[in-house]
Amino acid sequence: MVLAVAGMAFLVLPLAGLLVRAPWSTMPERLAEPQVLEALRLSLVTATIATAVCLVLGVPLAWLLARVPFPGRRLVRALVTIPLVLPPVVGGVALLLVLGRRGLVGQWLESTFGFSLPFTTAGVVVAEAFVAMPFLVISVEGALRAADLRYEEAAATLGASRWIVFRRVTMPLIAPGIVAGAVLCWARALGEFGATITFAGNFPGRTQTMPLAVYLALETEPDAAIVLSLLLLVVSVAILAGLRDRWVTSA
Amino acid sequence: MGDERVSEHEPDPGHGEPQLRAHLVVERPRFRLDIELTAAAGQVIALLGPNGAGKTTALRALAGLTPLSEGHITLDGRPLHSLPVERRPIGVVFQDYLLFPHLSALDNVAFGPRCRGASKHDARRTASAWLERVDLEEHAAAKPRQLSGGQAQRVALARALAVEPRLLLLDEPLAALDAHTRLEIRSRLRRHLGDFDGATILVTHDPLDAMVLADHLVVIENGGVVQQGAPAEVARRPRTDYVARLVGLNLYRGVADEQQVTVGDVVFSVTERIHGPVFIAFPPSAVALFRTRPDGTPRNLWQARIEGIERHGDNVRVHLEGPIAVAADITPAAVADLDLTAGQEVWAAVKATETHAYPA
Numbered sequence: 001m002v003l004a005v006a007g008m009a010f011l012v013l014p015l016a017g018l019l020v021r022a023p024w025s026t027m028p029e030r031l032a033e034p035q036v037l038e039a040l041r042l043s044l045v046t047a048t049i050a051t052a053v054c055l056v057l058g059v060p061l062a063w064l065l066a067r068v069p070f071p072g073r074r075l076v077r078a079l080v081t082i083p084l085v086l087p088p089v090v091g092g093v094a095l096l097l098v099l100g101r102r103g104l105v106g107q108w109l110e111s112t113f114g115f116s117l118p119f120t121t122a123g124v125v126v127a128e129a130f131v132a133m134p135f136l137v138i139s140v141e142g143a144l145r146a147a148d149l150r151y152e153e154a155a156a157t158l159g160a161s162r163w164i165v166f167r168r169v170t171m172p173l174i175a176p177g178i179v180a181g182a183v184l185c186w187a188r189a190l191g192e193f194g195a196t197i198t199f200a201g202n203f204p205g206r207t208q209t210m211p212l213a214v215y216l217a218l219e220t221e222p223d224a225a226i227v228l229s230l231l232l233l234v235v236s237v238a239i240l241a242g243l244r245d246r247w248v249t250s251a
Numbered sequence: 252m253g254d255e256r257v258s259e260h261e262p263d264p265g266h267g268e269p270q271l272r273a274h275l276v277v278e279r280p281r282f283r284l285d286i287e288l289t290a291a292a293g294q295v296i297a298l299l300g301p302n303g304a305g306k307t308t309a310l311r312a313l314a315g316l317t318p319l320s321e322g323h324i325t326l327d328g329r330p331l332h333s334l335p336v337e338r339r340p341i342g343v344v345f346q347d348y349l350l351f352p353h354l355s356a357l358d359n360v361a362f363g364p365r366c367r368g369a370s371k372h373d374a375r376r377t378a379s380a381w382l383e384r385v386d387l388e389e390h391a392a393a394k395p396r397q398l399s400g401g402q403a404q405r406v407a408l409a410r411a412l413a414v415e416p417r418l419l420l421l422d423e424p425l426a427a428l429d430a431h432t433r434l435e436i437r438s439r440l441r442r443h444l445g446d447f448d449g450a451t452i453l454v455t456h457d458p459l460d461a462m463v464l465a466d467h468l469v470v471i472e473n474g475g476v477v478q479q480g481a482p483a484e485v486a487r488r489p490r491t492d493y494v495a496r497l498v499g500l501n502l503y504r505g506v507a508d509e510q511q512v513t514v515g516d517v518v519f520s521v522t523e524r525i526h527g528p529v530f531i532a533f534p535p536s537a538v539a540l541f542r543t544r545p546d547g548t549p550r551n552l553w554q555a556r557i558e559g560i561e562r563h564g565d566n567v568r569v570h571l572e573g574p575i576a577v578a579a580d581i582t583p584a585a586v587a588d589l590d591l592t593a594g595q596e597v598w599a600a601v602k603a604t605e606t607h608a609y610p611a
Contacts, residue, residue, distance in 0.1 A: 150345065151349055151351060153316050154349040156335075156337050157341060157342070158362050158366055158414060159338075159366035159367040160362070161366075172353040
């Protein structure tokens with residue numbers, strides 16, 4: 001009991017501290033500062049695009065892992081989940097080595113399309129998607145495994161092709177899993193720090209997302225850091241509360 | 252609707268030519284299904300058998316959900332086995348119906364027509380006509396979880412028939428229903444099967460469902476056909492212990508010589524004149540029990556020991572061991588009169604007119 005209370009305090013107290021120390025009097029002005037709004041906008045946009053990228057690439061990948069037996073499937077699944085346990089900074093370094101100007105793929109990208117990812121907004125999206133995609137893949141794969149295959153058989157006997165089965169039966173059946181995965185993915189992308197700062201740098205308006213702004217502000221202007229942190233906290237809680245009733249509990 | 256359907260298809264391939272002809276072979280580790288099936292248009296074939304006999308495997312093979320190891324399926328003169336599931340002109344009602352939980356009853360039924368090329372509007376119109384035929388038009392908007400078992404079964408049947416299949420496959424269509432609903436749905440199903448002009452294959456382990464719904468029974472045990480024929484014929488002349496138990500008969504193999512059949516140490520006199528290996532069958536109610544040896548003919552009479560006694564409907568079923576294992580149904584009053592208990596020695600007798608002997 002005591003340990004449980006201690007555990008709860010450990011999780012809740014820091015958040016309470018944030019609220020207590022917040023400079024409430026100057027809050028409106030601080031929130032209206034262009035730099036804050038810029039960072040918030042950038043964070044929301046990049047996290048959303050990263051989630052979309054993860055959905056487009058992650059759902060088919062999850063389907064492959066859940067439904068198509070192929071040699072080395074277990075190895076692929078292990079590889080896919082590596083970003084989950086990898087320190088994000090290492091992920092950022094790895095991305096730089098591959099997609100950087102002198103990287104394996106980056107070099108080719110630059111010479112062929114004159115296009116380079118690092119230190120751009122697109123780079124932020126890449127870094128966030130890299131770190132967040134495993135959350136989506138794991139969640140969707142789990143939903144696919146739990147879904148009753150016989151519904152898909154029933155659809156086939158009614159004349160549905162593989163694609164129709166996937167679109168009209170499988171997808172709706174696993175929708176709660178996809179939504180839960182997308183929410184986790186989006187939250188992870190929103191809070192992403194290490195890979196982003198390593199791969200995309202810290203340029204206000206272009207690559208400086210909220211977490212980077214918080215870190216930077218902490219050194220120069222602690223009050224601003226608190227405001228930004230609170231903002232992130234509010235956004236997270238709002239998303240959690242908004243989706244919990246509709247999806248997470250019914251899933 | 253039926254008239255349209257006939258004219259769409261090729262002329263009738265000739266009287267007597269079955270609409271469905273199948274030789275199904277499915278190899279599994281430690282199991283082999285190998286059966287031949289034929290069905291005429293409008294005919295209902297019941298696949299009857301114990302659990303694990305291969306009934307459902309046979310149905311899945313017909314649907315294309317389980318690949319054939321060998322064999323062939325011909326429907327309306329065309330090969331079916333080379334087509335993928337979604338191209339086969341079939342309708343399937345699954346044991347637990349498998350209605351899509353995210354779609355309304357109407358959209359479940361419209362799913363098939365839509366997949367087979369109907370416009371959204373036409374598919375819904377077809378679906379609502381089918382819901383009307385199963386008397387569920389007022390439940391069109393209901394999601395499957397809001398339907399009762401019997402209603403879900405009817406939606407599943409409408410969904411399978413809405414694609415106008417040439418072959419209808421029913422997997423234990425009544426198994427998930429309670430006794431009361433079952434009675435009602437069984438008679439409804441019988442009516443719909445009567446209206447259906449394609450062939451129907453029905454899988455069941457319930458002899459009553461098979462007898463009521465089917466024109467022809469195919470009994471499967473251990474992956475092979477052990478007996479087939481008209482329901483009455485199968486019920487009267489069972490050829491395996493499983494069938495005999497299903498239809499409630501005592502069944503033995505013996506050797507006949509004129510009007511006398513020898514089963515082990517027991518000699519039965521029968522009314523039929525036959526020779527050679529035979530089956531002999533009689534109902535448990537034909538067996539009479541005595542504490543002491545009754546007078547008269549020694550035929551149809553043997554000494555047995557009571558193995559167990561149990562209630563059976565209004566009567567009492569006595570299981571006898573001895574030269575042959577027999578079930579005897581007697582009245583509770585007779586049990587009291589004779590003061591029967593397990594382990595006791597009794598004499599058992601069967602009337603010749605109640606036995607039935609036929610070639611094995």
